[in-house]
Amino acid sequence: MSTVVDYTTFAVGCLLALAGLISLLAGWAPTWLRHVERPRLFGAWALCLGTFCVTQLPALRTEVIKLGDPAIDACVVLLLISAAALLLGLRRPRRQ
Structure with a gap:
C-alpha cells in the first residue's frame, strides 16, 4: 500500500509541476x-507543491536527507511558498 501511495504522490507531483510551469510561463x-x-x-x-510531492518519493527523499538541513529546509520553504501563492491567487468575495 505504501508503494502505491508513494508512486501516486510522485505522479501527482509531476502533473502539478508541469501544470505550474505552463501556468507560470503562459x-x-x-x-x-x-x-x-x-x-x-x-x-x-x-x-x-508539485516539486515538494516529487521529492517525497522514498529514493528522492533519502537523497534530500543526505544533502542535509538546507535541502530539508528548502522542502519546507516550498510548502510555505505554495501556501502563500494559493492564498494570494484566490478571488476574494466582493463586498457590496
Missing part, C-alpha cells in the same frame, strides 16, 4: 478553476 489557469484570480500565482502554487 499566464494560463484551467477554466474549471474559476476561483483563481491570478494564474501565475496558481502556477507558483502548483510548481512548488
Whole structure:
C-alpha cells in the first residue's frame, strides 16, 4: 500500500509541476478553476507543491536527507511558498 501511495504522490507531483510551469510561463489557469484570480500565482502554487510531492518519493527523499538541513529546509520553504501563492491567487468575495 505504501508503494502505491508513494508512486501516486510522485505522479501527482509531476502533473502539478508541469501544470505550474505552463501556468507560470503562459499566464494560463484551467477554466474549471474559476476561483483563481491570478494564474501565475496558481502556477507558483502548483510548481512548488508539485516539486515538494516529487521529492517525497522514498529514493528522492533519502537523497534530500543526505544533502542535509538546507535541502530539508528548502522542502519546507516550498510548502510555505505554495501556501502563500494559493492564498494570494484566490478571488476574494466582493463586498457590496
